[in-house]
Amino acid sequence: MPRTYKCAFCGGEIKPGTGMLYVRNDGVLLWFCSRKCRRSSLELKRDPRKIRWTEYYGKEEKGKG
Numbered sequence: 001m002p003r004t005y006k007c008a009f010c011g012g013e014i015k016p017g018t019g020m021l022y023v024r025n026d027g028v029l030l031w032f033c034s035r036k037c038r039r040s041s042l043e044l045k046r047d048p049r050k051i052r053w054t055e056y057y058g059k060e061e062k063g064k065g
């Protein structure tokens with residue numbers, strides 16, 4: 001089975017050969033399924049929990065704050 005990744009922003013599945021990889025300055029690898037997700041996360045610094053089309057919408061981080 002080829003490895004699949006989850007989009008770091010929307011949580012959607014990224015099929016092999018698609019999506020784009022971004023390496024953060026601290027060495028963390030981030031996969032994005034589309035330019036929209038990449039831009040939303042890296043440039044616009046959006047919170048996926050507040051964006052309706054992500055898998056994380058409406059989910060609060062538990063145990064923090």
Ligand SMILES: [Zn+2]
Pocket residue numbers: 007008009010011012032033034037
């Ligand atoms: Zn995505």
